Amino acid sequence: xxxxxxxxxxxxxxxxxxxxxxRRSIGxxxxxxxxxxxxxxxxxxxxAERAIESKLKWILAKLATPMIAPTALAVGCSVxxxxxxxxxxxxxxxxxxxEGVLYVAEQTPLPAALTRFYQRSAKSYFLQRLAHWSEAMGxxxxxxxxxxxxxxxxxxxxxxDIRLNWRLMQAPPQVIDYVVIHELAHLxxxxxxxxxxxxxxxxxxxxxxxxxxxxxxGAKLFAW
Numbered sequence: 178x179x180x181x182x183x184x185x186x187x188x189x190x191x192x193x194x195x196x197x198x199x200r201r202s203i204g205x206x207x208x209x210x211x212x213x214x215x216x217x218x219x220x221x222x223x224x225a226e227r228a229i230e231s232k233l234k235w236i237l238a239k240l241a242t243p244m245i246a247p248t249a250l251a252v253g254c255s256v257x258x259x260x261x262x263x264x265x266x267x268x269x270x271x272x273x274x275x276e277g278v279l280y281v282a283e284q285t286p287l288p289a290a291l292t293r294f295y296q297r298s299a300k301s302y303f304l305q306r307l308a309h310w311s312e313a314m315g316x317x318x319x320x321x322x323x324x325x326x327x328x329x330x331x332x333x334x335x336x337x338d339i340r341l342n343w344r345l346m347q348a349p350p351q352v353i354d355y356v357v358i359h360e361l362a363h364l365x366x367x368x369x370x371x372x373x374x375x376x377x378x379x380x381x382x383x384x385x386x387x388x389x390x391x392x393x394x395g396a397k398l399f400a401w
Contacts, residue, residue: 178213183226185233194225203228207239250287250401257397260349265291288401296323299343306357307339314380316364327399330356330391333363344398348391355387 182191192212203224204215214225229236255262256279265287268280272294281290303321311317319337325344326332332340339360345353358381366373377384 181222181225183229190229190236192225192229194222196220205229205232205236207236212236212240250291252287256291256401257347259346260352291401295346296343299323299341299346302346302353303341303357306354307361310354310357310361310380314358314361314376316361318361318364330395331360333360333367335367337364347398348394351383352387352390355381355384356391358384 179194180191181194182189184190190212192214193210195213195215196218197215198218200215200217202217203220205228206213206215212229214228216222216225250256250265252265252267255264257263258274258279261277263274263277263279265279265281267283269283270280272279272281272285272290274280274294279291279294281287281294285293300321300323303323307318307321317337318333318339320339322338322340324331324340324342326340326342330342330345341356341360345356348356355377358377362373362376362380365376374384381387
C-alpha cells in the first residue's frame, strides 16, 4: 500500500492506494486512518484520481464524520432499545427489560446475553409488525428469518422470504416499520424502481426521514 495525495481547489487530500488482482472496478473505503482507494492491478493511477473526484462530496462527508468506537459493554453502560437508551445492570434471574434498565443474568457474559435477548425479542416483534403491515399493504411474505448481516437491514427473495436484521431492535419503532414496509414492497416490485418507491411511500410517507436516520445512526447499531 502506498500513500498519495490529490490537489483539489482548496485542499490537499491524502489517500492510501491499494492494488488488487481480484478487482475489476475501483473501490473507495473510509476508515479511522482516512481514505483508501482500491484499484485493479493494472489500472493507471489516474483512475484513482477520477474516482476520488467523482465521489468527492461523499468522501468529504465521510471524512468529516467521527468514527464510532465499539461500545465497551459493562455494567452501568447504556445500550439502545427501540431508539431509547437503557442502562445495563446485572440480576439473579433471566435477562429482562424493566423500564429504563436492561437486567442481564449474572452467569452469562454480557455480549452473549444481550445478543440472545435482542434476537429473541426481535423475532416476536418483527412477526407482529409484519402481520400488521402485510394486512395494511395486501402483501403476504412466505417466511421471516433473522439476519446478522453487517451491512444490510433487510432483504426479500423472489420466493417471498424476508430477512430482517435483529440489530434493528435498537432503532426507533417507526424506523423498524420503514424497513418492514421496504421489504414487503419488494414482494410487489423486486427492484428499486419508481413503482417500488411509490408502494413504500403509500404506506410510509416519511420513509426518507427514516432512511436518513439509518444512514446517520446505523453504525451505532453495530457498535457492540
